[in-house]
Amino acid sequence: MGKVSKGVKCSVIGCNEPAVKSIAAQRIPSSMKVEASGRRVYLCEKHYKEFKKLTKKERMVEKWRYAGV
Numbered sequence: 914m915g916k917v918s919k920g921v922k923c924s925v926i927g928c929n930e931p932a933v934k935s936i937a938a939q940r941i942p943s944s945m946k947v948e949a950s951g952r953r954v955y956l957c958e959k960h961y962k963e964f965k966k967l968t969k970k971e972r973m974v975e976k977w978r979y980a981g982v
């Protein structure tokens with residue numbers, strides 16, 4: 914996860930907040946509507962929290978899958 918230079922806006926469609934984190938576009942859950950220009954997506958604080966919540970859920974699903982449930 915990289916640092917974000919000043920002036921970069923959140924990549925979530927409809928969001929105009931300043932970005933605080935940059936994430937590889939492939940890690941963004943499909944339920945998040947982002948406008949990816951290139952391989953990185955920029956998220957504001959609010960959407961970064963949402964991203965963490967969503968990926969946590971996905972990781973749990975993966976765990977269940979590997980456990981053979």
Ligand SMILES: [Zn+2]
Pocket residue numbers: 923924925928929930956957958959960
């Ligand atoms: Zn945002």
